[in-house]
Amino acid sequence: MQPELREDEVALLAGLCRIPSPSGEEGEAAAYLVDFLRRRGWRAEVDAAGNAVGERGTGEKTLLFLGHLDTAPGYIPVRREAGCLFGRGAVDAKGALAAFLAAAERVKAALGLRLIFIAAAGEETALSPGACYVRDRYRPDFCLVGEPSGWAAVTLGYKGCLNLTARVRRPAGHSAGPETGAPEVAVQFWTRVQELCAELNGGKSGFAALEASLRDMASQSDGLVEEARLGIGLRLPPGLEPAALKERLEGLDPRVELTFSPAQSAFKAGKNTPLARAFLAAIRAQGGRPAFKLKSGTADMNIVGPAWRVPILAYGPGDSRLDHTPSEHLPLSEYAQAIAVLARVLTHPALTGEGGVQRRQA
Template sequence: MSQSADVSVGDAAARDLLVDLVEIPSPTGDERACAERLAAFFEERGREVRIDEAGNVRAPADDSVLLTSHIDTVPGDIPVEMTDGELWGRGSVDAKGPLAAMAAAAIETGVSFVGVVGEETDSRGARFLVEDREEPDAVVNGEPSGWDGVTLGYRGFLSGEYAVSTDSAHTSRPEANAIQDAMAWWQAVESAFSTESEAAFPSAEADGNADGEEGASADDDAPVFEQVTAKPVEFSGGVAADGLSVDATVEAQFRIPPGETAAGIRETVEDELESGEIEWNEPIPPVMETPRSEVARAFRTGIRRVGGDPRLLRKTGTSDMNLYAAAWDCPMATYGPGDSELDHAPNEHLDLGAFDRAVAVLEHVSETLQS
């Protein structure tokens, strides 16, 4: 499906959209008001748009490239204000800056656009999208990379809950209770992955040019990107309500680098079980795109045209691009204005000059992929 790109947005309208989106709170699960404002931006400019069953804002058009970013944010009330050319507010960086920049570029160039919901938790918007529409020719996912950076790789994600129970006993007894079992298990898990990382990566130096590509560079987190990271995110335990047992649970998350699998991580974790059991959630696989794809090349050219020195990045976290790469066999990358160090931070803010440059880069990329 294609629609003509005969409406010019302009820097002022793009910035107005950005401010409106940041001013409308949209923590995960409460994205509707923000989605309606985004949809109105397309309706006012004559574009077909709808909010689908999942809550995604979908503006189908030229599928030479799909521009997509997320509407939801993590919780947190940061007063919205403009200071010295910077917009402060929750979501200004993650990811309403990329979202607004993509909406403006989609209007200017006539390419397809989707604003998805739920990225900060279960990615329900992206999961619905890959099941509900055909594969586009290319994808640009919206997350902060800095206006002169483009992200080609993300680690995958695996989570699970460990649970253990022991009979209650007097605390003077020497036998370990469930809380101690859970603590010992987690220490063993951390040790197992620490040993694997040290064996595989004895040096902590960052990589040089990625894949030898001109203008390509690895981010400073390169050694971390290539390792499994194990992290407990919630630990609870105590005497059960009936007083007959001591129970403990650990919510754990694992980041999966390219070259590793969820099955391999599960095996390592389960090898450390002496008691208790683990219930695993559905994993998200890692992704590493080539810097030689037409999408990566278009970004390098576009960033240079706007006066930047392109940086090719690999991120230690996980994004919706992982799901798109698993479902669709097309070139893709992640891009957006903003310093990712400010993701979820209490001082989250976005440089508006960088936002304007990102819109220009996205327009160039979209036009290049259309040709």
């Protein structure tokens, strides 16, 4: 049976999606959420990192929800069509923010947990400043990361990432001359990157494999010097640290200058935890067949998971294949199912008991 979905819950999601919030421009959306939270009795503020933060409940154990406010660039007009809500962020990841808040409001009278809700700034950037700020100031008992998993699945892990720019500068020469031109050197370097991935993978695939993607390329010449540039992204499996991979890349071709962006290590959480068990039970209670997912992207789980070492997973409605696309949309039936699952999780006895959270001053 399809669970209930109230119009005010749809309005919350639609209102969030109507506010453009690409990375670095989250202020209006943060203020919208803080106003929503305060009107419903949460202690709420925008913190020094630009995160929207809300707290409620007095339980001995604390669950911290960490979603993100920022979206990919590009505005998609919000509309309801064929049972779906279209809008930038509907899947990645305002749907998760809205579903968690809707669920918390449904069960607030029965809460046995202290809840901390954080809609972080800058998750779509390499530095993820909102999550880094949170990481150093909280120690929850459980952490739920708001990212699309589909209503009947939870995500246990994300690959790490290492992004780089490869630049080649060479004296300009005739195409019939003996010197290899900058564009050719750049292409040769990309081939060596692919060969390195194959060597390190040793036949492994999926979450266990190192993956490389060529994200952009350009070349130019002023008649005296020619230059070629490649933007390369690498997705790292558990056990392969960015520093070790960086060292191997730097040794591939001395003709190529490499510049690296901030990197993240892979992270995989355990599935035999009270939080995971609460989700499995809640999904089954809604008629779903629960599944565990491992993602090739990165998320704020990569930042807070290794630091906190508490039961953690990622959950949210929507199909992540729609992330960043011009057709991003969330079926409202999926949204309703996720709210119902989250409401059951927040009142599950596995998550109540002794414990707490420590908030440290910077």
